[in-house]
Amino acid sequence: MRKQASAEAPANLAFVKYWGKKNSGLRLPANNSISVNLSQAKTSTTIIFDSDFEQDRVILADTQTPAKAEFTLRVSEHLDRLRKLAGAGGVKALVQTQNSFPSGVGIASSASGFAALTTAASAALGLPLDPVVLSSLARLGSGSACRSIPDGFCEWLAGNDDNSSYAVQVAPPDHWDLRILTVVVSEKTKKLSSTDGHALAAASPFFEARLADLPDRLNKVRAAIVARDFKTFGQETEKEAVSFHTIAMTSPIQTADGWFSGAYYWLPESLEIMLAVQNWRAEGLPVYFTLDAGPTVHLICLEQDVETLKRQVKMLENARPGRNWTFLTNAPAIGARVLA
Ligand code: PMV
Numbered sequence: 001m002r003k004q005a006s007a008e009a010p011a012n013l014a015f016v017k018y019w020g021k022k023n024s025g026l027r028l029p030a031n032n033s034i035s036v037n038l039s040q041a042k043t044s045t046t047i048i049f050d051s052d053f054e055q056d057r058v059i060l061a062d063t064q065t066p067a068k069a070e071f072t073l074r075v076s077e078h079l080d081r082l083r084k085l086a087g088a089g090g091v092k093a094l095v096q097t098q099n100s101f102p103s104g105v106g107i108a109s110s111a112s113g114f115a116a117l118t119t120a121a122s123a124a125l126g127l128p129l130d131p132v133v134l135s136s137l138a139r140l141g142s143g144s145a146c147r148s149i150p151d152g153f154c155e156w157l158a159g160n161d162d163n164s165s166y167a168v169q170v171a172p173p174d175h176w177d178l179r180i181l182t183v184v185v186s187e188k189t190k191k192l193s194s195t196d197g198h199a200l201a202a203a204s205p206f207f208e209a210r211l212a213d214l215p216d217r218l219n220k221v222r223a224a225i226v227a228r229d230f231k232t233f234g235q236e237t238e239k240e241a242v243s244f245h246t247i248a249m250t251s252p253i254q255t256a257d258g259w260f261s262g263a264y265y266w267l268p269e270s271l272e273i274m275l276a277v278q279n280w281r282a283e284g285l286p287v288y289f290t291l292d293a294g295p296t297v298h299l300i301c302l303e304q305d306v307e308t309l310k311r312q313v314k315m316l317e318n319a320r321p322g323r324n325w326t327f328l329t330n331a332p333a334i335g336a337r338v339l340a
Contacts, residue, residue, distance in 0.1 A: 001049065001050070001051040001088075001091060002048065002049065002050045002051070002052075003048070003049045003050075003124040003125065003126075004046065004047065004048045004049070004124055005046070005047060005120045005121070005123035005124035005338060005339075006044065006045065006046040006047075006120055006338070006339040007044075007045055007116045007117075007119035007120035007123065007336055007337060007338050007339060008042055008043070008044045008045075008116055008336070008337055008339055009042065009043055009045075009111075009112045009113075009115035009116035009119060009145075009148045009149075009335065009336035009337075010037040010038050010039065010041060010042050010112055010115075010148055010333045010334070010335065010336075011037075011038050011041035011042070011043075011101070011107050011108045011109060011111050011112040011148065012035040012036060012037045012038060012108060012111050012112075012144065012147045012148050012154065013035055013036055013038055013107075013108070013180055013182075013290065013292070013298050013330075014033050014034065014035040014108075014144065014147075014290075014292065015034050015035060015036070015221050015233070015236075015237040015240065015290065016031075016032070016033050016034040016214065016217055016218055016221050016236075016237075016240050017033055017240060017241075017244040017292070018030075018031070018033040018143055018144055018156065018198075019197065019198060019201050019244050019247055019248070020198055020201030020202055020207060020211075020247070021143070021198050021199075022158070024198070024199065026140070026161070026162050026165070027139050027140055027142075027143045027165075028158060028159060028160070028161075028165050029143060029156065029158045029165070030158070030201070030202075030211060031158055031211060031214045031218075032155055032156060032157055032158050032214075032218050033144075033147070033155070033156045034153070034154070034155045034156075034170065034218065034221050034222060034225070035144070035147045035153070035154055035156075036152065036153050036154070036178065036180070036332050036333075037147075037148060037151065037152060037154070037173065037332060037333040037334065037335055038107075038180060038182070038328070038330040038333060039330050039331045039332070039333035040100065040101070040182070040328040040329060040330045041099075041100060041101040041107050041108075041109075041112065041182070041328060041330065042099070042100045042101075042112055042116075043097060043098065043099050043100075043109065043112035043113045043115075043116040044061075044097070044098050044100075044116065044339070045095060045096065045097040045098075045113070045116040045117050045120045046061075046095070046096045046097075046120065047093050047094070047095050047096075047117070047120045047121050047124050048093060048094045048124075049088065049091045049092070049093045049121075049124055049125065050091070050092070050093075050094070051090075051091050053091075053092035053093065053094060054092060055092055056072065056075065056076040056079060056092050056093050056094075056095070057072070057092075057093075057094050057095065058071060058072045058075050058095045058097065059094070059095065059096050059097070060097065060098065061096040061097060061098035062098050067097075074141070075095060075117060078114065078117065078118070078140065078141040079093055079095075079117075079121055081137065081140055082118070082121045082122060082125055082127065082137065083125070085125075085127055086125035086126060086127050088125055093121070095117065097113065097116070097117070099112065099113070101184075101328060102184055102187045102326070103189075107182060107184070107292070107294070107296055107328075108144050108148075108292060110141075110142035110144070110145065110194070111142060111144040111145045111147065111148045112145075112148055113141075113142070113145070114138050114141030114142040114145035115134075115138045115145045115146075115148035115149055115335070115336045116336060117141060118134055118137050118138040118141060118145070118149075118336075119134060119138075119149070119336040119337070119338060120338070122134060122137070123338045129338065131149055131150055131335075132166050132168075134149045134336065135147075135149040135150065135166035135167045135168075136162065136163060136165060136166040138336075139156075139165060139166065140162075143156075143198075144156075146165070146166050146167045147167040148335055148336055149166075149167060149335045149336050150167055150168060150169040150335045151169060151172055151173055151333075151334040151335045152169055152170070152171055152172040152173035152174075152175060152332050152333070152334070152335075153169065153170040153171040153172075153173075153175065153176075153225050153332065154167045154168065154169055154170060154335075155167060155168055155170050155218075155222065170222055170225055170226070171225055171226060173331070173332035173333055173334055174332070175225075175228075175332070176225065176228050176332065177302055177303035177304075177331075178300065178301075178302065178303070178331070178332055179300070179301055179302065179303050179305075179306040179329060179330065179331060180298050180299070180300055180328075180329075180330040180331075181298070181299040181300075181301065181306060181309055181310060181313065181327060181328075181329055181330075182296060182297075182298050182299075182327065182328040182329075182330060183273060183296065183297045183298075183299065183313055183325055183326075183327060184296050184325060184326040184327075184328070185267055185269040185270060185273070185295050185296065185297065185323075185325050186267055186269070186295050187326075191263070192248075192253065192263040192265075192293075194292075194293045196253075197248055197251070197263055197293055200251035200252075200253060200263070201247050201248075201251055203251045203252060204246075204247045204248075204250040204251045204262075205250060206246055206247060206250055207247055210243050210244075210246075210247055213243065217236055217239070217240055220232060220236045221233060221236050221237065221240070224236065230286060230302060231286070233288075233300075234286065234287075234288030234300060235288070237288055237290050237300060238288045238289055238290065240290070241289060241290040241291055245265065245266070245291065248262060248263040248264075248265060248293065249261075249262040249263065249264055250262050251263065263293075265291065265292075265293050265294050265295060266291065266295055267295040269295070269323070269325075270291060270295045270296075270297050272316065273289065273297045273299070273313070273316065274289050274291075274297065276312070276313075276316055277289045277299065280309075280312055285301075285305060285308060285309065285312065286301060286302065286305060287299055287300065287301045287305065287309055288300045288301075299313070303331075306329060310327065310329070313325075313327070
């Protein structure tokens with residue numbers, strides 16, 4: 001038996017974050033979350049199932065090097081779920097995968113990666129390509145991957161069990177001319193993975209307070225997207241980013257080699273950009289920030305302001321020698337697709 005398929009999926013950026021799980025085995029989140037798919041941050045994956053293969057292999061296509069053992073194991077475990085559903089138990093796979101952006105720095109490469117993998121593997125195995133089913137399955141690989149399946153702006157419904165936790169569309173990509181200027185200030189991989197961060201979240205003394213705020217914030221962000229109300233949307237998104245990082249910074253971490261008072265995902269440059277955003281806004285440029293679990297800052301503006309914003313950020317970059325930031329100008333994008 002030999003079966004092959006390719007798929008592409010975007011990373012997504014959360015405006016209301018997923019941080020903390022109510023069931024870690026099933027990756028059921030503590031709360032709903034809302035995101036948009038990013039046009040300039042994609043994973044392309046080709047998978048070949050072949051009964052002659054002796055083991056699963058994952059190759060990073062751009063360098064033709066094998067992926068780290070830990071990642072290969074996670075892929076293999078995810079493929080086991082899909083093989084079981086398809087009744088293709090013992091058939092091993094070769095996975096070739098490639099990101100269009102740096103990984104481990106606060107752009108959700110696990111989201112695009114597991115959305116592309118789930119879509120490609122389901123297509124190759126002849127499983128149904130229903131978006132709800134794909135979204136639930138992608139979630140089991142990496143939680144936020146479920147939001148990279150539908151097109152455009154998406155909400156992950158937390159649900160109560162395996163079948164009720166998946167993402168749905170809030171608005172299509174062309175609904176709103178939003179731009180996300182993603183500023184990668186460092187390509188060093190973060191110290192605490194999001195998987196570990198989720199597990200620690202409930203240890204923050206502020207976690208319950210955050211959960212109590214979220215239903216109202218979710219309603220406001222969802223409604224602001226639908227109404228294209230940039231001000232409410234931006235304000236809630238920025239408050240939410242600070243709320244999420246407060247949890248991360250106040251979840252004490254015990255590691256084999258020490259104790260950390262919390263996960264500080266920001267770098268000095270991240271904070272410099274965040275403070276600059278507040279100034280630019282005071283000067284009349286409508287822009288808001290958010291950050292995921294890494295130092296990368298995502299600047300949110302309308303299409304008409306993106307060139308002015310880029311000039312401002314460039315000026316900040318050039319204000320100190322030796323800086324070399326990478327910029328991605330993202331528009332709202334479609335979700336995962338099988339490639340011909
Ligand atoms: O899906 P994970 O385990 O990589 O977690 C994603 C966590 C955040 O990016 C910080 C928030 C989110 O909702 O994407």
